[in-house]
Amino acid sequence: MNNRINQLFESKKENIFSVYFTAGFPRLGDTVKIIQELEKNGVDLIEIGMPFSDPTADGPTIQRSSEVALKNGMSLKLLFEQLKDIRQSVNIPLILMGYLNPVYQYGMEAFCQKCAEVGIDGTILPDLPLDEFDAEYRKYYEAANLHNVLLITPQTSEKRIRQIDEASAGLIYMVSSSSTTGAGKKVEDFHQDYFERVQNMNLKNPRLIGFGISDQPTFVNACKYAQGAIIGSAFVTAIKDSVNLEKDIATFVKSIDPGR
Amino acid sequence: MKYTVNEKGYYGEFGGAWIPEMMYTNIEELKTRYLGIIESEEFRNEFDKLMKDYVGRPSPLYYAGRLSEHYGSNIYLKREDLNHTGSHKLNNTIGQILLAQKLGKTRIIAETGAGQHGVATATVCALKGIKCVVYMGALDVSRQAPNVKKMKMLGAEVVPVHSGNKTLKDATNEAMRDWINNPEDTHYIIGSVVGPHPYPDMVARFQSVISKEMKSQLLEQTGSELPTRVLACVGGGSNAAGAFYHFLDDEQVELIGVEAAGKGVDTNETAATLTVGSPGVLHSARTMLMQTEDGQIIEPYSISAGLDYPGIGPLHAHLHKTGRAKFLAATDEEVLQSVLLLTQKEGIIPALESAHALAALDKIKMNPDDVNVVNLSGSGNKDMETYLNYFGY
Numbered sequence: 258m259n260n261r262i263n264q265l266f267e268s269k270k271e272n273i274f275s276v277y278f279t280a281g282f283p284r285l286g287d288t289v290k291i292i293q294e295l296e297k298n299g300v301d302l303i304e305i306g307m308p309f310s311d312p313t314a315d316g317p318t319i320q321r322s323s324e325v326a327l328k329n330g331m332s333l334k335l336l337f338e339q340l341k342d343i344r345q346s347v348n349i350p351l352i353l354m355g356y357l358n359p360v361y362q363y364g365m366e367a368f369c370q371k372c373a374e375v376g377i378d379g380t381i382l383p384d385l386p387l388d389e390f391d392a393e394y395r396k397y398y399e400a401a402n403l404h405n406v407l408l409i410t411p412q413t414s415e416k417r418i419r420q421i422d423e424a425s426a427g428l429i430y431m432v433s434s435s436s437t438t439g440a441g442k443k444v445e446d447f448h449q450d451y452f453e454r455v456q457n458m459n460l461k462n463p464r465l466i467g468f469g470i471s472d473q474p475t476f477v478n479a480c481k482y483a484q485g486a487i488i489g490s491a492f493v494t495a496i497k498d499s500v501n502l503e504k505d506i507a508t509f510v511k512s513i514d515p516g517r
Numbered sequence: 518m519k520y521t522v523n524e525k526g527y528y529g530e531f532g533g534a535w536i537p538e539m540m541y542t543n544i545e546e547l548k549t550r551y552l553g554i555i556e557s558e559e560f561r562n563e564f565d566k567l568m569k570d571y572v573g574r575p576s577p578l579y580y581a582g583r584l585s586e587h588y589g590s591n592i593y594l595k596r597e598d599l600n601h602t603g604s605h606k607l608n609n610t611i612g613q614i615l616l617a618q619k620l621g622k623t624r625i626i627a628e629t630g631a632g633q634h635g636v637a638t639a640t641v642c643a644l645k646g647i648k649c650v651v652y653m654g655a656l657d658v659s660r661q662a663p664n665v666k667k668m669k670m671l672g673a674e675v676v677p678v679h680s681g682n683k684t685l686k687d688a689t690n691e692a693m694r695d696w697i698n699n700p701e702d703t704h705y706i707i708g709s710v711v712g713p714h715p716y717p718d719m720v721a722r723f724q725s726v727i728s729k730e731m732k733s734q735l736l737e738q739t740g741s742e743l744p745t746r747v748l749a750c751v752g753g754g755s756n757a758a759g760a761f762y763h764f765l766d767d768e769q770v771e772l773i774g775v776e777a778a779g780k781g782v783d784t785n786e787t788a789a790t791l792t793v794g795s796p797g798v799l800h801s802a803r804t805m806l807m808q809t810e811d812g813q814i815i816e817p818y819s820i821s822a823g824l825d826y827p828g829i830g831p832l833h834a835h836l837h838k839t840g841r842a843k844f845l846a847a848t849d850e851e852v853l854q855s856v857l858l859l860t861q862k863e864g865i866i867p868a869l870e871s872a873h874a875l876a877a878l879d880k881i882k883m884n885p886d887d888v889n890v891v892n893l894s895g896s897g898n899k900d901m902e903t904y905l906n907y908f909g910y
């Protein structure tokens with residue numbers, strides 16, 4: 258069967274709206290509801306954050322949501338339990354995003370099998386570098402029809418971008434600027450020359466731009482240079498005190514893209 | 518050499534560079550250039566000169582007569598406490614600041630727990646006139662006020678870290694985040710043999726001056742450059758790496774690392790990573806970690822702020838696994854008794870960290886003719902408040 262990430266990019270070439278949230282935040286039991294509401298409101302792809310105690314690539318917002326989620330009792334085992342029937346109600350691609358160590362303790366092979374079982378389409382594990390992935394883990398991903406999404410940054414050399422493109426089969430995550438995750442950037446804070454440079458490389462994989470995309474102007478700008486963009490911290494902030502996820506998620510999605 | 522790092526940055530199964538792509542360019546630059554730079558004659562000359570004239574090396578190897586009598590064996594102390602700034606930490610920061618200059622970096626960041634590495638980093642930045650930012654857990658900032666003031670006086674900016682448990686691990690996270698946000702002009706001076714390759718090997722090389730000197734000093738004082746055993750405390754493991762380095766292939770030399778048991782390895786207030794830990798990935802290295810079943814990192818505890826790290830350098834994880842070194846753990850209580858013993862037998866007040874190595878002397882069997890070298894990694898000056906409170910002077 259074709260991977261849902263590939264299906265998405267085959268059917269839609271622009272303005273792909275992707276949202277990150279931390280599983281177990283704001284409340285332990287919100288995971289499925291958040292996914293369902295995001296899909297209902299027209300979001301194209303979801304990154305489900307697996308909280309980790311030491312999120313070194315994340316800024317304050319996701320640090321805090323991870324801390325709360327762990328305090329709430331979130332774990333990888335519980336997350337899989339929560340997601341076990343997710344494909345009965347949700348069709349858009351789902352990606353698990355987090356750090357390697359919890360996955361490493363779960364066991365990479367078992368993790369990949371479980372992803373296939375519940376219907377996960379890919380993972381983003383920033384501290385799993387390409388060479389280690391190729392050497393030890395690629396075989397498990399391939400067996401599970403699971404994509405390992407790799408990152409590129411403004412510092413990534415052209416040669417390495419080509420190498421990452423070659424090694425990828427779903428999409429490339431373009432880190433918008435040299436930074437950890439977090440909202441608060443404006444359009445002029447981004448290096449459009451980096452966006453243009455990569456756009457002109459004619460990579461075989463589609464790209465989503467993430468980190469620092471937080472509102473309509475930054476979303477629209479990012480979509481000019483890639484197939485779409487990913488919003489994380491701004492969404493986490495939008496739901497942090499939510500007592501009505503249905504309403505708050507609809508409001509948030511509209512605030513980024515009124516057309517949805 | 519059997520115990521050195523391989524070309525991929527591994528000691529056996531431990532090590533590597535599990536870095537996010539945001540750190541790739543900097544780590545790749547370090548990886549491809551560090552050996553060429555630190556093995557060049559120009560670098561060696563500069564390093565050796567600063568070691569001698571600035572740090573005050575070689576540090577003495579002192580035969581501790583009354584302590585030897587107490588234990589009925591020969592105890593030598595490698596006096597890293599006599600280095601400028603009071604610990605072995607300066608050996609590494611001198612090396613890394615010279616390296617950073619060769620790489621053209623104009624801004625230095627560092628993490629610190631007790632503040633010893635922070636002070637050593639702020640010191641070399643003052644020496645070279647380079648901007649310095651030190652990340653320190655907010656809890657440690659309040660626990661280690663004198664070192665915070667020292668760093669500020671040396672011209673460094675000290676940033677209190679409020680995330681997590683507000684200690685060393687969180688300071689390390691924050692330093693890594695800083696590096697991700699400042700990838701072009703900044704060098705990260707890691708304070709121990711931890712982090713991604715090539716840091717563990719690079720820091721071990723800078724610290725290896727300790728065992729290099731031990732060998733020639735032992736030859737002069739005992740007639741043999743090989744002792745029976747070498748003992749060192751282990752937090753991340755840099756002073757131990759330095760003290761073991763030139764003995765690693767002399768398999769007849771027993772190597773003993775001593776971790777912080779805190780209130781006991783069977784309590785949940787401990788920092789004895791090798792006793793209670795399991796393999797995992799933290800701070801870009803695969804090594805032994807204190808963690809939950811779910812792979813979340815457990816906050817360590819030790820009376821000594823310099824040893825409460827939930828991981829350990831990959832070299833030590835490998836030495837542990839292969840059995841080349843033996844690792845023991847000493848409790849807070851045992852350590853404080855050793856502090857008092859050394860103070861009153863030899864007139865030397867050791868750092869809390871270093872006293873862990875001393876405490877191991879009560880745990881091992883020594884013969885009268887044995888030559889035991891304890892690496893006295895630092896001075897007790899920074900710990901006087903703890904000592905005065907505990908002993909009630």
Ligand SMILES: Cc1ncc(COP(=O)(O)O)c(C=O)c1O
Nearest residue numbers: 709752753754755756823870895
């Ligand atoms: C005197 C002293 N010894 C030892 C350590 C522990 O570090 P390492 O295990 O890297 O030698 C510290 C750390 O602050 C220290 O200050």
